[in-house]
Amino acid sequence: MVNADPGAARSRATIRDVAARAGVSKSLVSLAYSAPEAVSPQRRERVRQAAEELGYRPNHVARSLNSMRDDIVGILVADSRNPVLSEIVDAARAALFETGRLGFVLTAVALDEDGTRLDIDLLSMVADLRPARLLIVGSVPEMRLVREAMPDARIVVASAIPVDLDDAPSVHADDAAGIGLAVAHLAERGHRRIAHVGGAGGPTAEARTRAFDAALAAEGLPPGRVGLSDFTERGGHRAAGELLDAATPPSALVASSDLAAIGALAAVRDRGLSDRVAVTGYDNTFLAGLRLVDLTSVDPGNAEIGRRAAELLSTDAPAAREHRIVPRLVIRSSSEFVAPTD
Amino acid sequence: MVNADPGAARSRATIRDVAARAGVSKSLVSLAYSAPEAVSPQRRERVRQAAEELGYRPNHVARSLNSMRDDIVGILVADSRNPVLSEIVDAARAALFETGRLGFVLTAVALDEDGTRLDIDLLSMVADLRPARLLIVGSVPEMRLVREAMPDARIVVASAIPVDLDDAPSVHADDAAGIGLAVAHLAERGHRRIAHVGGAGGPTAEARTRAFDAALAAEGLPPGRVGLSDFTERGGHRAAGELLDAATPPSALVASSDLAAIGALAAVRDRGLSDRVAVTGYDNTFLAGLRLVDLTSVDPGNAEIGRRAAELLSTDAPAAREHRIVPRLVIRSSSEFVAPTD
DNA sequence: TTGTAAGCGTTATCAG
DNA sequence: CTGATAACGCTTACAA
Numbered sequence: 001m002v003n004a005d006p007g008a009a010r011s012r013a014t015i016r017d018v019a020a021r022a023g024v025s026k027s028l029v030s031l032a033y034s035a036p037e038a039v040s041p042q043r044r045e046r047v048r049q050a051a052e053e054l055g056y057r058p059n060h061v062a063r064s065l066n067s068m069r070d071d072i073v074g075i076l077v078a079d080s081r082n083p084v085l086s087e088i089v090d091a092a093r094a095a096l097f098e099t100g101r102l103g104f105v106l107t108a109v110a111l112d113e114d115g116t117r118l119d120i121d122l123l124s125m126v127a128d129l130r131p132a133r134l135l136i137v138g139s140v141p142e143m144r145l146v147r148e149a150m151p152d153a154r155i156v157v158a159s160a161i162p163v164d165l166d167d168a169p170s171v172h173a174d175d176a177a178g179i180g181l182a183v184a185h186l187a188e189r190g191h192r193r194i195a196h197v198g199g200a201g202g203p204t205a206e207a208r209t210r211a212f213d214a215a216l217a218a219e220g221l222p223p224g225r226v227g228l229s230d231f232t233e234r235g236g237h238r239a240a241g242e243l244l245d246a247a248t249p250p251s252a253l254v255a256s257s258d259l260a261a262i263g264a265l266a267a268v269r270d271r272g273l274s275d276r277v278a279v280t281g282y283d284n285t286f287l288a289g290l291r292l293v294d295l296t297s298v299d300p301g302n303a304e305i306g307r308r309a310a311e312l313l314s315t316d317a318p319a320a321r322e323h324r325i326v327p328r329l330v331i332r333s334s335s336e337f338v339a340p341t342d
Numbered sequence: 343m344v345n346a347d348p349g350a351a352r353s354r355a356t357i358r359d360v361a362a363r364a365g366v367s368k369s370l371v372s373l374a375y376s377a378p379e380a381v382s383p384q385r386r387e388r389v390r391q392a393a394e395e396l397g398y399r400p401n402h403v404a405r406s407l408n409s410m411r412d413d414i415v416g417i418l419v420a421d422s423r424n425p426v427l428s429e430i431v432d433a434a435r436a437a438l439f440e441t442g443r444l445g446f447v448l449t450a451v452a453l454d455e456d457g458t459r460l461d462i463d464l465l466s467m468v469a470d471l472r473p474a475r476l477l478i479v480g481s482v483p484e485m486r487l488v489r490e491a492m493p494d495a496r497i498v499v500a501s502a503i504p505v506d507l508d509d510a511p512s513v514h515a516d517d518a519a520g521i522g523l524a525v526a527h528l529a530e531r532g533h534r535r536i537a538h539v540g541g542a543g544g545p546t547a548e549a550r551t552r553a554f555d556a557a558l559a560a561e562g563l564p565p566g567r568v569g570l571s572d573f574t575e576r577g578g579h580r581a582a583g584e585l586l587d588a589a590t591p592p593s594a595l596v597a598s599s600d601l602a603a604i605g606a607l608a609a610v611r612d613r614g615l616s617d618r619v620a621v622t623g624y625d626n627t628f629l630a631g632l633r634l635v636d637l638t639s640v641d642p643g644n645a646e647i648g649r650r651a652a653e654l655l656s657t658d659a660p661a662a663r664e665h666r667i668v669p670r671l672v673i674r675s676s677s678e679f680v681a682p683t684d
Numbered sequence: 685t686t687g688t689a690a691g692c693g694t695t696a697t698c699a700g
Numbered sequence: 701c702t703g704a705t706a707a708c709g710c711t712t713a714c715a716a
Binding site for chain 2: 012057059062064072086089105120121122124127128130233237265269270287290291292293
């Protein structure tokens with residue numbers, strides 16, 4: 001049998017193979033990886049070389065089996081197709097990589113007949129890997145279950161309010177400030193009848209609507225109408241249509257998302273009101289930057305949210321419960337013009 | 343010490359706890375999961391009940407440590423932000439779920455200073471989980487390394503041509519047919535000077551360009567110009583601009599992606615040529631369906647690609663090397679009108 | 685049909 | 701600094 005040949009790399013080399021080749025014990029090899037400074041330089045080098053020759057890589061699974069791992073961090077993302085969340089994830093991954101950690105991203109949310117549910121199987125697999133740190137990106141449902149599955153992990157939530165998870169710091173954009181920027185910008189351009197397209201689709205939407213009301217008041221403007229819309233293009237189109245067809249239509253629309261804003265833009269265009277009705281979006285996704293769209297949008301600073309979250313995750317120090325990132329407004333042609341005087 | 347109390351669920355229940363509670367041995371519990379029919383109904387029920395009471399879930403990591411797992415399948419996606427790939431992944435996951443398998447998605451590709459590279463650490467972690475089956479979605483670089491890391495796994499490639507992986511079946515859209523649909527549609531509308539926006543950005547782009555040339559010939563049309571563009575909006579905008587500013591501009595543009603088409607649409611609009619120059623996209627992503635865009639696009643049938651891939655993955659039977667999914671054309675206003683006569 | 689024992693690859697403990 | 705030895709949670713021959 002060929003298998004009898006010890007040199008026949010049947011499959012991956014193990015720590016034993018490395019030890020044998022380097023002429024040391026298994027434990028020394030293990031040490032050489034986990035606490036290099038505790039091993040004499042000569043031996044360390046021999047181990048390194050043996051490992052290289054054999055193409056050895058430590059088995060993550062075996063490691064996770066008997067100790068919590070601080071070198072891997074789980075990233076649970078609520079919706080893998082949401083570009084906002086993707087940006088945050090990418091930034092966080094890059095930052096984690098800097099600290100020498102391996103971030104693996106899993107979409108642990110499944111679409112159920114009635115809404116979204118946490119995929120318990122996937123969650124338990126993540127838990128089995130025993131990551132010492134976990135990043136939750138977006139509004140993952142049933143966060144309590146996450147904590148139960150990983151009672152000892154440090155958890156940070158990005159771009160969502162932690163629910164049932166009162167020990168997890170969160171990093172998110174300051175939506176009130178963001179909406180405020182949009183409203184102030186429009187007011188500055190002379191708009192006085194500003195309406196909101198949004199308010200539906202979850203707590204984030206509701207918070208943005210409240211921020212809208214507050215921002216109008218802060219600018220000394222009369223209360224604005226709200227066309228109820230979720231974050232979708234269809235919703236924005238419908239809501240904007242209703243607002244524009246009213247007796248006294250607004251001259252500017254502040255939408256709760258870029259998609260809703262794009263729907264609103266279509267409604268505006270359909271009525272021949274382009275360059276008469278301003279529109280602003282939210283999130284400054286790549287959509288806003290498309291030449292065909294060219295939408296003024298609030299940039300929540302997703303990359304910074306990701307970085308800050310990674311930072312909070314990497315430390316062991318206690319952290320403030322809430323971290324607000326300051327948004328900025330990216331002005332494009334959808335709102336550049338001055339409000340027409342009635 | 344509280345720990346002395348065996349009932350104090352320190353953390354997750356293990357197979358031992360279940361065995362103790364059910365009054366059987368560990369192995370029987372294991373058997374009850376892996377080969378239920380080999381265990382007497384009474385014992386099986388007792389095990390089931392004990393497991394439920396303790397909230398026991400098998401530890402995936404421990405399982406993977408000593409046997410290849412056919413219940414989990416790894417999904418390697420080339421670019422988590424590509425909506426086309428996301429659709430395929432979602433469809434595949436749903437189909438895998440039907441077969442009782444757990445599909446976990448990992449983006450194993452990292453952006454390097456020079457291009458994309460496979461994230462070897464992540465790949466080896468996937469390999470450590472020992473999935474019996476692996477789905478590669480999109481053009482993952484260095485596929486050879488994937489095979490090396492998992493020599494015994496069944497691999498299927500979706501939406502990409504397997505490179506260095508001659509034993510893996512692939513499922514992808516029939517791009518030649520797709521481009522053919524777009525060209526035929528335009529020809530039918532009276533267009534005779536049709537140009538292509540694309541050709542750059544990888545083998546897929548090149549294949550689409552060849553298909554474009556062939557399609558023109560098939561329609562009996564003269565060869566068309568190619569404005570070199572990658573899949574991005576910026577690329578499409580630039581390339582379309584050049585084509586439109588030529589001495590004899592085309593009356594229709596066939597783009598290699600929706601994004602490139604959207605860039606082209608902007609170039610068309612900027613020149614006041616809307617409703618005079620038709621544009622078609624490729625992939626029929628949600629972008630094409632936005633009212634503001636309303637782009638005719640080739641739908642490659644991503645959901646079906648995902649389903650077929652999952653199907654091929656789930657069986658053990660040898661499969662044909664290449665599976666082509668038939669695309670269809672979704673006609674929208676960007677190309678509905680009849681070509682203006684010169 | 686059930687139980688015993690030996691791994692899977694690694695880390696932790698604790699004598700040398 | 702090194703090297704046995706015992707976990708980690710599970711599967712899987714092999715015995716009973």
